[in-house]
Amino acid sequence: MDLDEILLEAEEAMDKALDYLKGELRGVRTGRASTGLVDYIKVEYYGSPTDLRQLAIISVPEPTQLLIKPFDATSSGEIVKAIEKSGLGLNPVNEGKQIRLSLPALSGERRQQLVASVKQMGEQAKVTIRNARRDANKHIDQAGKDKSNPVPEDAVDATKDDVQELTKKYEGQVDQAVEAKVKEVQEI
Template identity: 60%
Template sequence: MDLDTIILETDERMQKSTDYLQRELRGLRTGRASTALLEYIKVDYYGSHTDLRELAAISVSEATQLVVKPFDPGAKHEIVRAIETSGLGLNPMADGNIIRINVPAPSSERRKQLVLQVKKLAEESKVAVRNERREANKAIDAAVADKKNPIPEDSAKSAKEDIDEMTKKFCDALDVVAVKKCT
């Protein structure tokens, strides 16, 4: 494998770690209503577990209120039950064919828990990025040691420096995402 391929694949895998963190953070409740809070709640719909976003239109009506409009009005009770049991601490209210959900601001204790959870997720993502760096460095070392088509030492050193810079860039980006979510 050549150095450019190693660097490109490492960049892609590090980007996936960043994307994972952003996706996970979307589901954390911080006090502001967000449709991402409910999108992946599983609803028992005719015996199969289906994402809420596939069963209803989710919108933000006010800064602290979400509105869920089921495509099938008969699924309203299952949707309410799924939201109540989701562990998000939300209390849905059925209002005709729509469901209103007030998103209360988290208590100071809950906010501290959220900050800890954000930091934990960010650290897990950083560890994943560092693991990708380690794997890339192993691949570079293997390419240098390859008997058939060895790579020059100076090229390998330059590639390792590029990967270190990439790792720092991704770790800094993960820190920015985490700080943004905490504030």
């Protein structure tokens, strides 16, 4: 494996960690209603867990309300059960052909819990990014020691520096995403 490949793989792994974090942050509840809050709730549909967004149209008719219109009206009961089990603390109201979710205002204590949760998600993303850096450095060292295909020591050092720059870049993006979400959660 040459050094450019190692660098590319490290960047892909870091990018995946950032994308995963952004997806997780969309599901964190803030003071406003957002379809991202329930998009990925798993609903038991004909024996297999399916994302809610694949079973219904989710809209935001008011800033503190979500409206879920299932494609198959018979799945309403299962959707209600899934929302209740999701741990979001929401009480769905089944209106037959649609389900209404009212989002109550967040208490100060709940906001602090959400902020802590968001920061924890950010730390997990950083750990994943640092693991990608560690793996890349290990591969770079192996490439440097490979006698059959020698790599100059300066190239090994330069590639390690590039990996470190990537790590700093992605950690900065994680910090920005976490900071934005914290600000959103604390907004009243």
